[in-house]
Amino acid sequence: MRKISLVFALVAFAGPLALAQKEQYNQYGVKVDIDPLEAEAQDGILVLRSKGNSGYKIWFDNRVQTDGAFYFGEPEWADEIGNGFSIRRARFAVKAQIDKDWYGEVDMDMADGMFELKDAIIRYTGLDNWQFQMGNFKEIFSIQRNNSSRYLQFIERPMVCSALAPSRSIGFNANYHKNAVFANLGIHGQKIAGEEERTYVTDKSKGAGPDEGLSYTVKFVYQPGFDKENWGLHIGAAGSWRNPKTTDETWGKTRFSCRNSTNINRKKYLDTDEFEYDHNLLYTGELAGYWKGLRGEAVYMGNTTVLPDGSSRNFFGWYLQAGYLLFGGTQRYDSAGAKFTRVKRGQKWGDVELCGRIESLDLNAGGGYSGGSAMAYALGLNYYINDHVKVQLNYQYNDNDKYANGKGNKFYVGTIDGKERTKIPSAVIETGSAAGVKYHMVAMRFEIDF
Secondary structure, eight states, rough: OOHHHHHHHHHHHHHHHHHHHHHHHHHHSOEOOOOOOEEEETTHHHHHHHHSSSOOEEEEEEEEEEEEEEEEEEOTTOOOOOEEEEEEEEEEEEEEESSSEEEEEEEEEEEOOEEEEEEEEEEOOOSSTEEEEEEEEEEEEEEHHSSOOOGGGGSSSOOHHHHSSEEEEEEEEEEEEETEEEEEEEEOOOOOSHHHHHHHHHHHHHHOOOOOOOEEEEEEEOOOTTTTTTEEEEEEEEEEEOOOTSSSSSOOOOOOOESSSSSSSOOOOOOOOOOOOOOOEEEEEEEEETTTEEEEEEEEEEEEEETTSEEEEEEEEEEEEEEEEETSSOOEEETTTTTTOOOSSSSTTTTTEEEEEEEEEEEEEEEEEEEEEEEEEEEEEEEOOSSSSEEEEEEEEEEEEETTTTTOSSSOOOSSSSSEEEEEEGOOOOOOTSOEEEEEEEEEEEEEEO
């Protein structure tokens, strides 16, 4: 009898004790609710999600891209172009859906041992068809710039995107998407990628104290076939009014430059050097689409830079590119983001995509002002081993004009008498290929996403 009474006493005591043990507090002494999680792999991505109805989930989104490139065929008088290897991207991101309305993300890059902030996002989706976000992220302007680097058809984006299209900056974004309509408005400030950019901003604030500079960017896309699996179109236009930024080393000046669609050869043949300006007007028109395994894009982009005296300089570029999945795969388009996404492979062992691209960039504004122009012709072969591993092989021929001599006559661009080389475009005698650096490139990338 005594034993039975003791058992009942222990049970009576253990009940409240168990309830007390379930109460938990965070490191700030606040009582917290407990929501058990379950782990799952979504196409190879580790996701922890709530077992209840809170809608909470958190996941990691990582990427490694290792590149190598070999250059050949440059003129004897040209500066040597070095072959090499690079960790193009080593990305680590943590993403979380806090509940059905709120989303947060931190994304960073540690390629080649250097830290760079990519995305730092706070997003609200509580209104039907609307999305609002604050933080550091890509401006919604260029389809190629907005495409994730994991889904690019070529190893590097076209030159015009590198030179003219805006990338990430701190700002606010409002996005509307319903059926075939995609519309976006963004107000953006500074580009904050690493220590150098932030130092420029703080030094300006401590010194002269100019405004950090705002940009106003709008985009509209019409998407016939938005609800189709095997085909769709992207008909888009965007514009951006851009004021001087304090992330520039010298406030009130701007510079446009890029490499020949390569990252390992660090030479920027196309370069306007810095010049004073009042504001920029950037604009683009886009036509893209897909049909089963075929995907293509045609884009024109221009920039009108207004100088302090009211005159202007005009820069522009364009590209045409297409790719086809050879073994029954299907191209995919993300209508909510107005960009292409991961392909659907046609075979269990993967799929192969054959790609071609022709592109042009002109930074010669006329009136005696020249930053150089170039054409590039590329072929690509992409092997999608699975949804996370891809191998890319690119061949490209680069054709720079004689004005493409880098910042401040940095590179040789031809010969004076067929023998003596020169960095001065006006001194070059154009005889056949003896004007402008022309060369071939073969590049390869190994990529894994996890």
